[in-house]
Amino acid sequence: MSAGEFLALHDRPEPSDPLVLPNVWDAVSARAFADAGFTALATSSSAVAAVLGHRDGEDTPADEMFAAVGRIVRSVDVPVTADIEAGYGLAPAEIVERLLEAGAVGCNLEDSVAATRQLKDPDRHADWLAQVRAAAGDRLVLNARVDTFLFGDRSVESTVxxxxxxxxxGVDVIYPILAPADLLPELAAGIPRPLNALCHLDTTTPAHLGALGASRVSYGGSLQQRDAADLAVLARRIAPQ
Known part of the structure; x- marks a missing residue:
């Protein structure tokens, strides 16, 4: 599937039926969700970092992250978009080259510095995103993560x-991570691009978030965290007494 075809999946005629992207972390998880019928997948940087033995927040070496994305892409027949944090300090052209080499159809790029828990200057970040777009052309779907609800003033105005x-x-999708669900209608009204919302397991549903204005729903690292918790239970059950 091309990036254009993947972007077309964000156009949902029925609001309560958003594009649902389960966030995967390795080939096994990717195949599980693809076999379950999901039409596309996303990686989670925190989930991939966890299984590689690193902390989230660009502690993962770029080579390891892109190699993990490549293994995930090769394991399934559905498109995969990659969470690559803030780009690991790579130049825009190299980011694009590595994503395409890995076989990804898109990526998340965030506008904060995890180490300092601060937002980037928005004008400079926009200039950088424009360089990524120029290098990518129409070959990647760019999902711009807006971290105002993570490290900013948590307002709709600053997010918009x-x-x-x-x-x-030139980005294609906007992702105001951790935006409260009740603010999604106002955000959707002020942002003329598909909106990505974070779905919290056990407390909300993709259909609910879609009805509020999300065109795309993802889960972040929560699926891997649930899997790790289940594995811990199994480990305790079979552990020697």
Missing amino acids: KRAALYIDA
Whole structure:
């Protein structure tokens, strides 16, 4: 599937039927969700970092992250978009080259610095995103993560302002991570691009988030965390007494 075809999946005629992207972390998890019938997958940087033995927040070496993405892509027949945090300090052209080499159809790029827990300057970040778009052309779907609800003032106004800059830079999707569900209608009204919402296991559903304005729903690292918790239970059950 091309990036254009993947982007077309974000156009949902029925609001309560958003594009659901389970976040996977290795070939086994990717095949499980693809075999279950999901039409596309996303990776989670925190989940991949966990199984590689690293902390989330760009502690994972870029070579390891892109290699993991490549293994996931090769294991399934559905498109995969990659969470690559803030790009690991790579130049835009190299980011694009590595994503395409891994076989990804898109990526998440965040606008904060995890180490300092601070937002990037929005104008400079928009310029950088424009360089990524120029290098990618129409070969990747760019999902711009807006971290105002993570490290900013948690307001719709500042989120929409940042989103406008990133849209002008050429991104395809806006991801206001951790935005409260009750603010999604206002965010969707102010952001003229598909909106990615984070789905919390056991507390909300993709259908609910879609009805509120999300065109795309993902789970972050929660699926891997649930899997790890289940594995811990199994380990305790079979552990020697």
